[in-house]
Structures are given as C-alpha cells and as structure tokens.
Amino acid sequence: MTIVPIVVAAPLLTAALIALAGKWLPHVVADAAGLAVTGLSLALASVLLARTSARLITYWFGGWRPRAGSFPVGIGWAVDRLGAGFALLVTCLLFAALAYSWRTMTEEHYLFVALLIVFGAAMAGFVLSGDIFNMFVFFELMSVAAFVLTAYQAEEASPLQGAFNFAVSNTLGAFLVLTGIALLYGRTGRLNLAAIGQTLTNQGRHDGLVAAAFALITCGFLVKAALVPFHFWLADAHATAPAPVCVLFSGVMVEVGIFAVARIYWTVFDGVLGEFQSPIRDVLLGVGVVTAVLGAVMAGAQRHLKRLLAYSTIAHAGCFMIGVALLTPDALGGVAAYIVAHAFAKGALFLCGGVLLTRFGEVDELLLHGSGRALPVSAIAWFAGALALASPPFLGTFTGHALIDDTASTMGYWWVPVVLAFATIGSTAAIVRAGLRVYAGAGDPDDPLLADEPGEAPPPQERASLGLMQAIALVLALAGLGVGAWTGLATRAVEAAYTFTDRISYAAVVLDHRALPPPPPETWHTTAASVAWAVVTLVGSAAVGAASVYRNRFPEPLTRALGAALAPLHAVHSGNIGDYVAWLVLGTGIVGGLLAVSVHGVL
Amino acid sequence: MTTRVRLAVFSSGLVLVAALLVDGVSNLPPFGRYAGPYGDIVARLVEPQRHMANAVTAVVFDYRGFDTMGEELILFAAASAVALLLREMRDHDTSDLVEGIRSDALRGVGALAAIVTFVLALQVVAHGFITPGGGFQGGVVLSAAFALVFLTNEYRAYNRLASSSFAEPVEALGAGGYVFLGLLALALGFGFLENFLPFGVTGRLRSGGSAAIVNWSSALAVSGGFALIFSEYLQENVAVRHGRVGK
Amino acid sequence: MTILPYLLAVWIFLVGLVGIVTSRNLIHLTVCVSICQSATYILLLAIGYKSHGTAPVFADIPTSRKVVDPVVQSLTLTDIVVAVAVSALLLALALKVFEAEGSLDPAEIAELKG
Numbered sequence: 001m002t003i004v005p006i007v008v009a010a011p012l013l014t015a016a017l018i019a020l021a022g023k024w025l026p027h028v029v030a031d032a033a034g035l036a037v038t039g040l041s042l043a044l045a046s047v048l049l050a051r052t053s054a055r056l057i058t059y060w061f062g063g064w065r066p067r068a069g070s071f072p073v074g075i076g077w078a079v080d081r082l083g084a085g086f087a088l089l090v091t092c093l094l095f096a097a098l099a100y101s102w103r104t105m106t107e108e109h110y111l112f113v114a115l116l117i118v119f120g121a122a123m124a125g126f127v128l129s130g131d132i133f134n135m136f137v138f139f140e141l142m143s144v145a146a147f148v149l150t151a152y153q154a155e156e157a158s159p160l161q162g163a164f165n166f167a168v169s170n171t172l173g174a175f176l177v178l179t180g181i182a183l184l185y186g187r188t189g190r191l192n193l194a195a196i197g198q199t200l201t202n203q204g205r206h207d208g209l210v211a212a213a214f215a216l217i218t219c220g221f222l223v224k225a226a227l228v229p230f231h232f233w234l235a236d237a238h239a240t241a242p243a244p245v246c247v248l249f250s251g252v253m254v255e256v257g258i259f260a261v262a263r264i265y266w267t268v269f270d271g272v273l274g275e276f277q278s279p280i281r282d283v284l285l286g287v288g289v290v291t292a293v294l295g296a297v298m299a300g301a302q303r304h305l306k307r308l309l310a311y312s313t314i315a316h317a318g319c320f321m322i323g324v325a326l327l328t329p330d331a332l333g334g335v336a337a338y339i340v341a342h343a344f345a346k347g348a349l350f351l352c353g354g355v356l357l358t359r360f361g362e363v364d365e366l367l368l369h370g371s372g373r374a375l376p377v378s379a380i381a382w383f384a385g386a387l388a389l390a391s392p393p394f395l396g397t398f399t400g401h402a403l404i405d406d407t408a409s410t411m412g413y414w415w416v417p418v419v420l421a422f423a424t425i426g427s428t429a430a431i432v433r434a435g436l437r438v439y440a441g442a443g444d445p446d447d448p449l450l451a452d453e454p455g456e457a458p459p460p461q462e463r464a465s466l467g468l469m470q471a472i473a474l475v476l477a478l479a480g481l482g483v484g485a486w487t488g489l490a491t492r493a494v495e496a497a498y499t500f501t502d503r504i505s506y507a508a509v510v511l512d513h514r515a516l517p518p519p520p521p522e523t524w525h526t527t528a529a530s531v532a533w534a535v536v537t538l539v540g541s542a543a544v545g546a547a548s549v550y551r552n553r554f555p556e557p558l559t560r561a562l563g564a565a566l567a568p569l570h571a572v573h574s575g576n577i578g579d580y581v582a583w584l585v586l587g588t589g590i591v592g593g594l595l596a597v598s599v600h601g602v603l
Numbered sequence: 604m605t606t607r608v609r610l611a612v613f614s615s616g617l618v619l620v621a622a623l624l625v626d627g628v629s630n631l632p633p634f635g636r637y638a639g640p641y642g643d644i645v646a647r648l649v650e651p652q653r654h655m656a657n658a659v660t661a662v663v664f665d666y667r668g669f670d671t672m673g674e675e676l677i678l679f680a681a682a683s684a685v686a687l688l689l690r691e692m693r694d695h696d697t698s699d700l701v702e703g704i705r706s707d708a709l710r711g712v713g714a715l716a717a718i719v720t721f722v723l724a725l726q727v728v729a730h731g732f733i734t735p736g737g738g739f740q741g742g743v744v745l746s747a748a749f750a751l752v753f754l755t756n757e758y759r760a761y762n763r764l765a766s767s768s769f770a771e772p773v774e775a776l777g778a779g780g781y782v783f784l785g786l787l788a789l790a791l792g793f794g795f796l797e798n799f800l801p802f803g804v805t806g807r808l809r810s811g812g813s814a815a816i817v818n819w820s821s822a823l824a825v826s827g828g829f830a831l832i833f834s835e836y837l838q839e840n841v842a843v844r845h846g847r848v849g850k
Numbered sequence: 851m852t853i854l855p856y857l858l859a860v861w862i863f864l865v866g867l868v869g870i871v872t873s874r875n876l877i878h879l880t881v882c883v884s885i886c887q888s889a890t891y892i893l894l895l896a897i898g899y900k901s902h903g904t905a906p907v908f909a910d911i912p913t914s915r916k917v918v919d920p921v922v923q924s925l926t927l928t929d930i931v932v933a934v935a936v937s938a939l940l941l942a943l944a945l946k947v948f949e950a951e952g953s954l955d956p957a958e959i960a961e962l963k964g
Contacts, residue, residue, distance in 0.1 A: 005795040009782055012676060016779025019683055020772050061669040063788075063797030071644055075669045111687045118680055125673070133925060137673035140932045144677050147939055148684030151946075160947045161959055164876065164940065171883055171936050172870075175863070178890045178929065179624070185922070186631040186897040189639015212627025571604055575960035577879065578871045579604045582613035585867055589619025596623055613871045617864060624860045628893070633852035635901035642898060642919030646906055649920075650913050658906035658920035659927075667924055674931045681935030688942045734909050739927055806909060825931075832938050839945060 004059040004079060004128070007044045007087060011037050011121040015114040022110025030110040031102050034117055038095045041124070045088040052081045053492075056499065056509040056516045058130070068513045072192045078130035078510050081496035082336055086252070086259060087124040089343055093251045094120035097244035100351055100472050112152055119145035119248065123256055130510060132181055132268075133191045135260070139177070139224075143170050146253060150241040162240035165577045169233035172584055173223025180217035183209050184268070193267040194510040197503055201271030211599040214269050215592035218261055222591065225257025227321055228291040229587040231314050232573060232580040235298075238310035243354025246306060247476075250313040250350065251343035258320045258339075262332060266501045277327050279598030284325030287591055289419050291318030296426025298573070300548065301566050303365045303450040305353045305434060309346065312389070312427035316342050319420050323404040326416075329501045331407040333494030337483065338400020345388035345396060345480030349431065351473035352382045355466055356438065365434045366450065370441030377470040379439035384477035386435060388484070390428045390541040393534040394526075397424075398484040401537075402530035403494070409529065417533050425540035432545025443549025448559045449566065490524040498522075654802040654810050660737040664814040664821070668796045671817075672781050675824045679778035682828040686767060689835045702757040713755020720748035728822040732811040738818040742825025749830050758841055767838070770830035777824025784817050855896035863889035876944035876954045880937055887933040891926050898922030 014037040022030045051057060057079040060066070064074020097116060104112070122142035129135045147170075151163035185191060187209055188199040200210060219230070226234040234254070238246050261284075273280065295315025302308035316338075323335035355378050357363050360371050372379055388396030401420055408416035436442040483489065498519035499505070508514040551559070572579070632638050645666060646658050655661040663671050704710065728741030753761040785796040793799045796817070803810035811818065862885060869882030898919030906917040944954060951959045 002789055002795075005785070005789060009786055009789075009795065013779055013782040013786060016676075016679065016775050016782060019679070020775035020779060023768075023771075059795075061795050062665060062667075063794030064666065065794070071640060073641070073644060073648070073666050075667055108687050108690065111683050115680060115683060115687075118676060122673075122676075133667075133928075134670055134673070137670045137677070137928060137932075140935075141673050141677045141680065144680045144684070144932075144935050144939065147936075147943075148680065148687060151684075151688055151943060160943050160950065164943045164947065167936065167940055167943065168870065168879065168883060172867075172886065174932075175886055175890055179627075179863075179893060182890065182893045182897055183627050183631065185639065185641075185894075185925075189641045191641065191921075207630050208626035209628075209630035212623050212630075215623060216627070574604045576604070576609075577956050578873060579609050579612075581867065581870050582609045582616065584616075585620055585871070586612050586616030589616040589623065592623050593619045596626065609871065613868075617867065620867075621860065621864055624863070625857065628856035628860060629853050631853065631856055631897065634855050634896055635852070635899055637898055637900045637903075637919050639919070642906075642921045645920055646917050647913070650908055656907060656909045658908070658917070659923045662920050662924040663927060667921075670924075670928055674928045677935045678931055681938050684939050685942045688939075688946055735905065735907055739931070835942075836945075 001057065001059060003044045003047060004057060004077060005061070007041050007048065008121045008125040008128070011041050011117045015117040015121070018110055018114040018117070022114065025110075027103065027109050030113045031098065034098045034113045035095065038091055038098055038117065038120070041121070042088065042091040042095055045084060045091050045124070048079055048084040049081065049088050052079055052084045054516065054518055056080050056506065058510055066511070069511065072190070072195055072511065075131045075134045076192055076510060077128050078194070078506065079128050080499050080506075081492075082500045083127045085336065085340075085496065086127040086255075089340060090120050090123045090127075090252050093248055093343060093347055096347060096472055096476055097247050100244045100354070100469055102468065112149070115145050115149055116245070119149060123252055126256055127259055130193050131191055132184070132193055132196065136174070136177060136181060139260075140174055142253070142256070143174065146170075146249070149245045150237050152242060152245070160240075161575060162236035165575070165580055166233045166237035168577050169223060169230070169580055169584060172581065173220045173230065176216045176220030176223070176588060180213040180220065183213040183216070187213075192510070193263075194507040197268045197271055198507045198511065200268065204272060206272055206276070206599050208596070208600070210269075210272060211596035214273065214599060215595040216588075217264055218595060219588045219592045221257045221260040221264070222287065222587075223257070223584065224254070225261065225321065226254050226314050226317050227287050228294050228318070229583040231291065232583060234314055235307045235310040235573065236575060238313070239304055239307045243350050243357065246309070246350040247347040250309065250346045254313060254317050255320065255339045255343070258317065258324060258335070262324050262500070266503055267506055270501070270503050273599055276599050280595060281325050281327050283591065283594045283598060285322060285413070288318045288321030288325050291315070291321065292419055292423035293318070294569075296423045297566075298569060299427040299430040301449055301570070302430065303447070305356065305363045305365055306350065308365070308430050308434060309349050309353065312431060313346060315423040315427040316389075319404070319423055322408075322416060322419065323400070326404070326407055326411065326413070328407055328411070329497040330494055331404050332501060333490065333497035334400045334403025334407065336400075336493040336497065337403065337489050338397050341388055341397040341400060341480050341483035343480075344476045344483065345385040348381050348385040348473045348477035348480060351469060351476065352378045352385070355469050355473065358469070359466060365437055366445060366447065368438045369445050370438070372439035373441055375439070375466075375470065377474055379435070381470065381473040381477045382435045382439060384474070384481055386428055386431045386541070388477065388480035389424070389431065390538050391424055391534055392538040393531050395481050395484040398530075398534050399490050401533065402526065403490060403524070405530055405533055406527055417529070421533055421537050421540070424537045425544055428537070428541035429544035429548060432541055433548040436546065436549050444552040447551045449551055449562055491522050494522045494524065495519040650805055653798065653812070654805040655732045656806050656810075657732050657735065657737070659735075660731045660818070661814075663737060663739075664817050665798050668814065668817060669785075671821065672785060672796065675778045675781050675821055678824060678828040679774060682774055682831040685832050685835045686771065689839050702759065704755065704757050710756050713751055716755070717748045717751045720744060720751060724748060724826075728819060729808060731818050732815065733806055733808070738821030739825055742822040743829065745822065745826035746829030746833065750833060753833070753837060758837055761837065762834070765830040765834060767831055767834040770827050770834055774824055774827025774831050777820050777822070777827050780820040781817060781824065784813065784820060788813065856893060859889045859893035859896065862886075862892065874955050874957070876947060876956060877941065879956065880940040880944060883940065884933055884937050887929065890929055894922045894926050894929070
C-alpha cells in the first residue's frame with residue numbers, strides 16, 4: 001500500500017534535487033538520476049497494475065483514513081486497474097522521452113529533465129487520485145510543466161506563440177473545471193469523488209447546478225483533450241515543443257483529458273444523471289465525430305510534420321471520445337486498448353520527426369523530399385508506426401477499434417465504424433504520404449493543397465547519437481504494433497472498464513472499506529465485421545497515402561474545389577489567441593448548454 | 604479570421620455561457636447559509652484533534668497537506684520555467700550599471716523597512732498555527748521585503764541579497780523538502796505527510812507537530828520562488844536597459 | 851438578494867473573457883486571465899461564507915463560536931498560487947515574444963497557422 005504515494009513522490013523529489021544540484025553537476029548525473037527514478041516508478045506502477053486486477057487500492061494521505069462510513073476529511077486516492085495502467089503508460093513514455101534526450105548539451109538541460117519528470121509524475125498522480133480538488137492541483141501542475149516544456153529552447157516567436165496559446169487555452173479550461181468543482185462543493189460539501197457521487201445520488205436533484213457543474217467540468221477537460229472546438233491550441237503546441245515532449249503530449253496528456261471526462265462522469269454524475277445517458281451520449285458522440293473528421297481532414301493538408309501528427313492526434317482523440325461517449329464498459333475497454341497502441345505508435349512517429357529535425361534542421365515535408373533515405377532505421381520506425389495507426393487486422397490499434405465498432409453496432413450506431421474508418425484513413429494516409437515523400441523520395445516535390453508554413457529553427461545543440469534516438473523510436477513503434485497482437489488485452493481492458501464504471505462498488509470500497517466484487521468474466525471474440533473494417537483502413541490508408549503523393553497531378557478543377565473547401569478551415573486556425581478563446585467560449589456555450597439542457601430533461 | 608467574425612462567434616458563446624453559469628449559481632445555497640459538512644467538521648475537530656488554533660492553516664498543511672505539496676511544486680515549476688526562459692538570451696555583466704537612486708535617506712529608510720518586513724515575515728510564518736498566517740503568507744511577505752530592497756536600493760543591492768544563484772537552490776530546497784518530509788513520514792511507518800510529531804498545546808508557538816516543519820518548508824519555497832522570479836525579471840530589465848538583448 | 855455575490859463572480863469571469871478575446875497586447879491578455887481567476891476566488895469564498903460567522907481562527911474565541919468555512923479558504927490559497935505561477939509564465943513568454951518579434955499584438959505575431 002505504501003508504494004502508491006512513492007510512484008509519484010519519488011520522481012517529484014528527484015526533480016527537486018536535480019533542480020537544486022544540477023547546475024554544479026555534470027549533465028550525465030541529471031540524466032541518469034531521471035532515468036533511474038522513472039525506472040523505479042515504472043516498476044512500482046507495474047506492481048500496482050498487477051495488484052489491482054481484483055482490487056481497488058485506496059490510499060489516504062496524511063494518515064487521514066476515515067473509519068468505515070464516516071466523513072473523509074483527508075485526501076484519498078483510489079487506484080483501479082485502468083488508473084494503474086494509465087500511470088504505467090505515462091512512466092513508459094517518460095522513460096522513452098528521457099532516454100531520447102540523453103546527453104543533450106545545453107546549459108539548462110538539468111531544468112528540462114527536472115520539469116519533464118514533474119510533468120510525468122503529475123499526470124500519474126492525476127489518474128490515481130480520488131479527490132476532485134487534488135485532481136485539479138495535479139492538473140494544474142502538469143499544465144504548468146507542459147507550458148514551459150513547450151517553450152524550451154525557443155529562439156523565435158514561432159515556438160513562443162504556440163506556448164502562449166497553449167497556456168491561455170488550458171488555463172481557461174482549468175477555470176471551467178474549478179468553477180464546476182466550486183458548484184459541486186457548494187451543493188454537497190465534499191471533495192472526495194466517491195463522497196460527492198454518493199451525496200448527489202442520494203439527493204437526487206438534477207437541477208441547474210448539477211447540470212452546470214457537469215457541463216463546466218466536462219468542457220474544461222474537453223479543452224485538455226483537444227476536442228473540437230477546444231482543439232486549436234494543440235497543433236501550435238506540438239509544432240513548437242521538442243520531440244520528446246510531443247511524445248508525452250500526444251501519447252498521454254491529451255488522453256488525460258479523455259480519462260478525466262470518463263472518471264468524473266462515472267464516479268460523480270452517473271448516479272444522479274444516469275437516466276439521461278441517451279442525450280448525454282448523443283452530445284458527446286457529436287463532439288467526437290466532428291473532432292475525428294476535422295482532425296483527419298486537417299492532417300491531410302499539413303506539410304509541417306509535427307503539425308501533421310498533431311492533427312492526427314486530434315482525429316484519434318475524437319475517436320477516443322466516441323468510445324467514451326458510448327457509455328458502456330466494453331467501449332471504454334476499447335478506448336483503453338486504443339490509447340495504449342496509439343501512444344506508442346504516435347510516440348515513435350514524433351521521435352522520427354525529431355531525428356529529422358536534428359539531422360537536417362527541417363520538419364517541412366516538401367523541403368525534406370528524399371532526405372530520409374539516409375536514415376533507414378527511422379524509415380522502418382515511421383512506417384511501423386503508421387501501420388500500427390492504420391489498425392490492420394490484429395496489429396496496433398485493431399483491438400481498440402474492434403471493441404468500439406462492435407459495441408456501437410450492437411447499440412445501433414451503425415455509422416460509428418464508418419467515422420472511425422474515415423478518421424483513421426484520413427490521418428494515417430497523411431502520415432504515409434509524408435513518409436513516402438521523405439524516406440522514399442517518392443512523389444512530386446510540390447503539392448497544391450498543403451498549407452504554407454515557416455520552418456522550425458534547428459535546436460542549437462550537439463547531439464550524442466542519432467542511433468540511440470532512432471532505436472528508441474523503433475522500439476516504440478514495434479511496441480505499438482505489438483499491442484494489437486496481444487490477445488489478452490481486450491479481455492483485461494474490458495474487465496478493468498467494468499470496475500471503472502461501477503460507481504456503487506467504487507463508493508463502497510473507498511468510503512465503507514468493503515471489498516471489490518469481481519468483475520463479470522469477459523471473453524472477447526473477434527467478429528468478421530471488425531476484421532473487414534481493419535482491412536478497409538489498412539488498404540485505405542496505404543492507397544490514399546500513396547495517391548496523395550501525386551496530388552500535383554490531380555485535375556485542376558478538383559484541386560481548386562478541395563482548396564476552396566479547405567480555405568475556411570485554414571482561416572479559422574489562425575494562430576491568434578483571441579480567435580481560439582472565442583471558439584472555446586462558443587464551444588462551452590453550445591456543448592455545455594446541450595449537456596445541461598439534456599440533464600434538465602428537455603432533450 | 605476577421606475581428607468581426609471573432610466577435611460574432613464570441614458574443615453568441617458568451618450569452619450561452621452566461622446563461623449556463625447563472626443557472627448554476629442560482630441553485631447554490633443562499634449566500635451566508637453554507638450548509639456543507641466539510642468545513643463544520645474540520646472547524647469542530649481542529650482543536651481537539653490537532654491542537655491548532657488556526658483552522659485554515661490546519662487544512663492547508665495537515666488535513667489537505669498533499670494538495671499544498673502539489674501547489675508548492677507548481678510554484679517550483681513556474682519559477683524554474685521563468686529562469687529557463689529568460690536566461691537564454693543575455694549576458695550577466697552588470698559592472699557598468701548606472702543606478703538612479705541618489706538619496707541616502709531613501710536607501711536608509713528602505714533598508715530599515717526591509718528589515719522590519721523581514722522580521723514580520725518570520726513572525727507570520729512562525730505563528731501560522733495560532734494566528735492568521737502561515738507558510739504562504741509569510742513567504743509572500745518575505746519576498747515583499749526583497750522587493751522593497753530593489754525599489755529603494757536598486758539592482759545591485761537586491762542582487763547581493765537574493766540573486767538567482769541563491770534563490771534557485773532555496774526554492775528547490777523548499778519544494779523538495781516538502782516532498783522529502785512526506786516520504787520521511789512514510790519511512791517512519793506513518794502515512795505520507797502524516798503529522799507525526801507531538802502536537803503541543805493549542806495557542807503556543809510549539810504547536811503543530813510536523814506540520815510546523817512543513818510550514819517552514821513551504822515558506823522557503825514560496826519566498827525562494829518569488830525571489831527567483833523577481834531576480835530573473837530584474838536581470839532581464841537590466842539587460843534590456845543596457846541594450847544587451849533583443850533586436 | 852442572496853445570490854448577488856455569486857453573480858458578481860460570474861460577471862467578473864465574463865468580463866475577463868471579453869478582455870482576452872478583444873486584447874491587442876499580450877500583457878493586457880495576461881492580466882485578463884488573472885481577472886478570470888479572481889472570479890473563481892470570489893465564487894469559492896462566497897460559497898463558504900456563513901452569516902454572523904467569524905474567521906476560523908480560535909486563538910481568542912471559543913471553539914463553539916460560529917466560523918466560516920476554512921476549507922474553501924485553503925482551496926483559494928492554492929488557487930492564488932496557481933494564478934501566480936501561470937501569470938509569471940505568461941509574462942515571461944510575452945517578454946520573449948516581444949524580444950523576438952518587436953510586437954505584443956496577438957494578431958501581428960500569429961505565425962503558426964493552418
């Protein structure tokens with residue numbers, strides 16, 4: 001039980017020590033210390049994952065464990081299987097990011113290592129927490145660390161604009177969450193998730209306050225999850241953050257927002273709002289679908305490799321939200337499996353981008369035409385990552401897709417597999433196109449549909465070995481592929497999701513110290529439909545990607561029509577923070593308003 | 604996006620958000636009729652359980668001490684961030700800096716005021732569990748003392764007192780010390796950040812248990828953090844004034 | 851009116867948002883963000899208020915005396931630290947943008963787009 005706080009506290013202490021002594025010690029010491037403590041957290045998180053297969057582990061800070069049934073005055077953590085799994089994923093990616101940054105030679109490198117560790121530890125703390133204000137504190141900690149990591153090594157305004165937009169957008173999202181927390185506290189007088197949920201359910205009032213709290217907290221976390229129309233900050237932030245930081249952003253930070261929406265809904269609101277599952281589902285599905293489609297379309301129109309990958313992340317985030325929005329354990333298990341595969345694959349792709357930037361000082365796809373032929377390991381990693389994201393049968397994100405598609409079809413949402421396929425094909429084709437152009441030198445050196453962007457300044461540093469960086473990318477890509485091949489993942493993920501969505505047992509374990517009932521045994525069978533869709537996405541991604549390389553040869557009227565369709569989208573993604581906040585407010589008004597209205601029983 | 608479109612998008616959103624918020628707050632318990640159990644329970648328990656007179660400090664450092672640890676780290680991250688961002692583009696030579704304040708009276712009064720403020724800060728921190736005050740408040744007052752030094756005695760005097768090479772370790776020590784104290788409690792067989800020292804007598808200076816140590820750690824972190832932030836901004840200011848940075 | 855303090859918090863939040871969207875200067879924008887943050891302090895503290903309650907410090911009053919909620923005050927303290935951290939960071943970013951671009955107008959520095 002005592003390992004629970006160590007998972008997060010040990011890295012935080014090490015980060016403080018690195019910041020304290022890093023100026024006077026050689027850089028290697030900071031790197032080594034970071035890797036060592038991350039390895040420790042990784043090991044402890046694995047232990048937690050193993051121990052939570054049939055239990056919910058609770059930990060009360062400050063020794064404030066309440067007697068069964070009495071009021072929780074302290075801060076409690078409730079570690080369930082999905083939470084432990086997510087924390088493990090965070091530590092894995094953090095380890096990869098630290099290894100990738102090994103022996104960077106800038107003077108302030110020790111601060112970079114310290115802040116990266118703080119970022120990872122904060123995300124781990126967020127998903128393990130069972131207290132709503134504690135979640136907010138870790139949310140802010142991870143956000144502040146993320147803001148500065150984005151601005152690291154900034155020499156031009158291009159990067160800083162990304163960090164500034166990121167900071168303002170996410171801070172406003174945090175305000176929305178905090179307002180929702182204040183409302184919930186005003187009504188229930190409690191800050192423990194289980195306690196709030198229990199009180200709301202007992203009171204049974206689904207009035208304006210509960211509706212507004214639900215709407216505000218959800219919208220606040222949707223900002224972090226980069227769903228439309230709260231997504232504008234993501235591409236800017238990714239375009240300017242260094243590659244190892246992007247690995248964490250796309251791999252786990254955006255997913256933290258998705259996790260939070262699910263966690264808050266299932267522990268706090270499901271009891272009192274359970275009867276409105278249908279309209280809530282529809283609203284969240286709508287958000288997910290728009291995001292998935294927009295992300296896929298925008299990804300196809302980017303030439304800045306990191307922006308391209310960022311829009312791909314947005315498309316996948318939309319798919320995650322579709323899975324969560326279905327509000328069933330099966331779909332939620334699918335999202336969990338999907339997130340794991342996506343994290344590794346996307347991480348590998350970003351690291352390949354980082355290698356290109358370090359070697360050639362460029363992340364522009366057209367300017368890098370053919371340059372990647374000198375980096376065969378990177379090429380393999382890139383295409384392996386793209387393959388994992390294309391969701392081929394039994395590899396990569398297949399498990400996740402299949403679970404979500406099957407659940408949606410059973411529930412009558414026949415169009416969900418279509419949307420998921422569109423998003424996958426759209427975003428992965430862009431990645432394939434970029435890979436073909438850069439690593440194979442294929443295609444024309446020009447493309448009428450790609451946006452025109454400034455290049456990124458090369459990071460002014462000596463890099464120890466491109467070999468190590470490429471090796472890490474390859475390992476991540478293969479891990480991403482392997483996730484789909486692991487046959488036990490689906491069963492475990494769905495069982496874990498059953499525990500996650502079981503509000504009553506959660507409250508019983510946390511507040512009354514009862515034991516967790518075992519989840520119903522799950523067996524998952526691959527359906528023919530899911531394999532068919534997998535073949536469609538695989539073939540589609542490859543074909544569209546290969547064809548996109550020759551977009552210059554498309555007939556004039558076609559390119560003009562596509563360009564005209566894309567123009568308003570490009571105009572909207574203006575880089576101006578005022579525009580972003582305007583959309584954030586409109587989004588909160590519409591999405592939040594729809595959620596609130598559906599809870600009032602009107603929809 | 605033109606300004607007109609942006610304002611149209613924003614205004615429509617604003618109306619909806621306003622409606623949502625007003626609907627939310629109008630269902631809160633009426634102002635002044637706080638009903639929730641959390642505050643009442645803590646207020647009732649704080650003296651018998653923890654021998655602390657100041658319930659707010661008790662919540663900050665004992666009942667919800669883990670949140671405070673998180674927030675110390677937020678301040679740590681932000682201060683390190685400012686250092687990281689502002690250090691990249693300047694040189695640190697201030698030998699030919701011409702300072703504007705010539706009045707000895709101003710310098711003298713400023714120094715005196717800074718000393719008094721410094722002592723006041725220590726008093727606020729030390730009496731955190733007895734009277735309104737605590738680590739945060741005292742830490743902020745302490746950094747105000749540093750700011751006073753800069754305002755009345757200019758940059759070189761400030762730099763001698765609270766330069767970034769001094770503030771950075773102090774701040775890391777404060778933040779790291781907080782986490783360390785939590786782990787120490789764990790190592791000693793208690794809960795993480797549990798208050799494991801004797802609580803003393805309510806109202807006496809030695810009350811608070813180990814939360815009192817955490818209180819001081821927090822004061823270090825806050826004052827170090829603020830001093831570091833001030834220091835970085837002031838160095839930037841000096842560098843810009845002497846044309847050593849930017850276009 | 852018993853919800854007036856809460857409406858005040860809402861009003862200040864909305865005013866801050868208007869400031870952010872219409873801002874032509876990054877430093878002004880940072881201050882507007884902290885205005886939005888102040889709204890959350892007001893909301894939290896107003897929620898915890900008890901009529902005829904006094905400060906929750908029992909140094910010179912008996913424990914039986916009615917006091918306001920100490921928990922929201924602790925939450926507000928945390929919130930203030932977060933606001934300071936974010937403001938410091940945003941100002942540092944604004945400074946660097948100015949050094950690189952010579953302008954603080956969000957419309958003029960918008961180079962990342964599409």
